Each structure stands twice: as C-alpha cells, then as structure tokens.
Amino acid sequence: MHPAIQDLSPAQQARLIHLEMNLRFMGGFSRHVLADEQGMHGNAITRDIKIYRTIAPDNLLYDVTAKHYRITDRFSPIIEVEPSRALAWLTHRQGRGDGMPSAIGVPFSAPLLLCQPSTDTIASISRAIHGQHPILIEYESLRERSERVIVPYALVNNGLRWHVRAYDRKARQFRDFVLTRILCPQVLTREKMEPYEQSHLDAAWSxxxxxxxxxxxxxxxxxxxxxxxxxxxxxxxxxxxxxxxxxxxxxxxxxxxxxxxxxxxxxxxxxxxxxxxxxxxxxxxxxxxxxxxxxxxxxxxx
Incomplete structure (x- = not known):
C-alpha cells in the first residue's frame, strides 16, 4: 500500500481501495457508482477523488462528455491486491453473468488454488469484459505459443483454476482460455465486440x-x-x-x-x-x- 494511504483513517482507506478496484478492474467509475455502492454523498466523493488524484495523478482522467473517470495507459496501482481477493471482489460484485449482483461485504473463503493468475491479467480481462472490448493476448497452449485476439465475456472457476470464456477471432469459435496461460494482455479499447461474438450465440454457454x-x-x-x-x-x-x-x-x-x-x-x-x-x-x-x-x-x- 502507498505510504500516503497508510496515514488515512481505515474508512478512507477502504473507500480509496474500492475506488481503485473500480478503476483497475472495471476500467473506470462515475460519481453515482461510488455513491450507490458506498452510500456516499457528493462532498465525500469529491474529497476521496481529490486525495486519490493527489497520490496518483497519472492513474485516471476525467471524460467530461461521459462524466466518467477512466483508467489511463500510465496506470500503476497504489494498492496491492492478491489475485484471490480480486477474483472474490469480481465474482461477488458481478454475480454469475445473469445480470444480478451477488451480496458483498461478507467474508469470502475458497480452497487454495495452486494455479493463481496474475492480478494484472485478471484486471485486463475484467476491463475487457466490462467494456465489451476485444483483448490482444499471447497464449501458451500445450501445443504452442501464439498471438490472438479474443473477446471475453465471463470468468469461470472449474474448481482447480480460473478460465475466461471468450470468442477466439483466430479460431473463429468460442473457447475457454486458462488465465495463467495468458501473457501480455492489451485491452483494445478502440474496438467493440462484433454481433456474432456475443455470449448468447455461444451454444455451450446458452x-x-x-x-x-x-x-x-x-x-x-x-x-x-x-x-x-x-x-x-x-x-x-x-x-x-x-x-x-x-x-x-x-x-x-x-x-x-x-x-x-x-x-x-x-x-x-x-x-x-x-x-x-x-x-x-x-x-x-x-x-x-x-x-x-x-x-x-x-x-x-x-
């Protein structure tokens, strides 16, 4: 954790952690998102954003048109997040893909996974899912290492390791990709998923x-x-x-x-x-x- 955050009260630390989680894993946030999720008022939100921008001015920018704070290419986390915590936050926050959020704020426990994906990979995949963007990856399969563009839409835990369900533009079909085998992910924020890449067309998912x-x-x-x-x-x-x-x-x-x-x-x-x-x-x-x-x-x- 950044030294400047350690001097804040526990409540402020918790709010800044939540702010950065939205920024890093969802690609950004709006003021009303923070208000809805944390029950905060305008002045408190303004103060927290100002504190965060003072500590990490290069991490976010404000989109005046969309009235939305967005992650930048220069983003560097000020709060270290373990992969298990990131996945717990995402799965509890985003639910199972049925549009209904799961309960948050309760203890989370799961068996130890020997295959732990990196937090940066989780963040990139999550931003791509949230923004409905393709993502350029290098993928290590049992056969070869290859570069491909995938369009992810769901995280899947098979009990042993985490996968992402996605449309593979190279193979032109929906597939599972093991998160630990994904290298150098780059979210293609200027692109959107094509109609034929949407999850309802994935027979194995629908x-x-x-x-x-x-x-x-x-x-x-x-x-x-x-x-x-x-x-x-x-x-x-x-x-x-x-x-x-x-x-x-x-x-x-x-x-x-x-x-x-x-x-x-x-x-x-x-x-x-x-x-x-x-x-x-x-x-x-x-x-x-x-x-x-x-x-x-x-x-x-x-």
Whole structure:
C-alpha cells in the first residue's frame, strides 16, 4: 500500500481501495457508482477523488462528455491486491453473468488454488469484459505459443483454476482460455465486440442440460451418500451450462461410465443419464465417459 494511504483513517482507506478496484478492474467509475455502492454523498466523493488524484495523478482522467473517470495507459496501482481477493471482489460484485449482483461485504473463503493468475491479467480481462472490448493476448497452449485476439465475456472457476470464456477471432469459435496461460494482455479499447461474438450465440454457454445423479450402484450404504448430498429417494437433478459440465463432473468425481465400472473410493456418485453427455463438447473431461462410438474419450487441453 502507498505510504500516503497508510496515514488515512481505515474508512478512507477502504473507500480509496474500492475506488481503485473500480478503476483497475472495471476500467473506470462515475460519481453515482461510488455513491450507490458506498452510500456516499457528493462532498465525500469529491474529497476521496481529490486525495486519490493527489497520490496518483497519472492513474485516471476525467471524460467530461461521459462524466466518467477512466483508467489511463500510465496506470500503476497504489494498492496491492492478491489475485484471490480480486477474483472474490469480481465474482461477488458481478454475480454469475445473469445480470444480478451477488451480496458483498461478507467474508469470502475458497480452497487454495495452486494455479493463481496474475492480478494484472485478471484486471485486463475484467476491463475487457466490462467494456465489451476485444483483448490482444499471447497464449501458451500445450501445443504452442501464439498471438490472438479474443473477446471475453465471463470468468469461470472449474474448481482447480480460473478460465475466461471468450470468442477466439483466430479460431473463429468460442473457447475457454486458462488465465495463467495468458501473457501480455492489451485491452483494445478502440474496438467493440462484433454481433456474432456475443455470449448468447455461444451454444455451450446458452444451452443447459439436466444431469441425474444417484449414489454409486456398487458402493455400500447408499443411504450415507444420500445424507451427504441431501438427496431424496430419487435421483438428484442438477442443471448446468454445457460449458460447465465436464469440469463439474470431474470436480465431483462422478462416475460417468455406462456400466458404472469406476472403483475409486472418491466415486460416490453415478450419472444415471450418462447418454446426455454425447451432445456436450467438453464431456471428454467427465470421469469414465465414453463417446457414442464406445471409445474412451481422452481429455485434451489447448
């Protein structure tokens, strides 16, 4: 934290942190945004902005026409933010992509992620999403390093690492990109997403499937599994986006084989309607799943 901020009261520090979070991760803010989110009045907002501009005059500029403060190309954060905190703030603030914000101001905890993206990458991706801009990246896949322009619209946590769902202009299709593999991101603020790059045209994002989970038929004492998962006597139904299916079933260790042959102690559940996976693009990640040809599907990673 910048030395000048340490001399302020805890309340002022909290407000300046919130101001910079909006600037860094959302690309800017207006006075009414700060008023709505923090319940502040005009004089207090003016004072906080003046303090921030005194400390970091090159970080923001005022757009008179839009009446909006914007991030500059010379931005340098005065408050260090851990990636986990940034992601917690974004996911709690922006919700799950359904237009409804989640509750904020409550403690946030999550299992330790071994794959932590950089805060700067998170900030660039978030600004691109918020502004509906493309972003130029260098991407390290398992095959090669390549430069490409993507149009991101949602952050996705698969339980092990963070992805961004985006339209890939190079491949001309919607894809997942692992945040830790994104290098040198540059938000193309002079460009906007094209109509065909919008999320509602991404079949894997806009389509959902209902999964029917039951206690594994070959495990003893299924009543214990039912208690653990709050299951009734019938199957437990879960509705997921296509884009989430493979990741979620792998995270939950659900046996997705047709003959429930998986023997691991972690496989407490079986996917009773496993045939629905034939239509899911990332079902290759589901434990034990075999395609309609009967061959075991091998998971690949771009």
């Amino acid at each position: 389509n959902s499937v209902e999964l029917k989970l039951v206690p594994h038929p070959d495990r003893p004492r299924p009543e214990v599994t039912r208690l653990d998962y709050g299951m009734s006597e019938g199957p437990m139904t879960v509705t997921l986006r296509w884009a989430e299916v493979g990741y979620t079933l792998r995270q939950w260790n659900v046996d997705c084989s047709a003959d429930h042959h998986m023997k691991g102690v972690e496989n407490r559940l079986w996917l009773a309607n496993h045939e629905v996976l034939d239509a899911i693009p990332n079902a290759l990640l589901a434990p034990g799943f075999k395609g309609s040809t009967g061959d075991a599907v091998i998971a690949t990673d771009q």
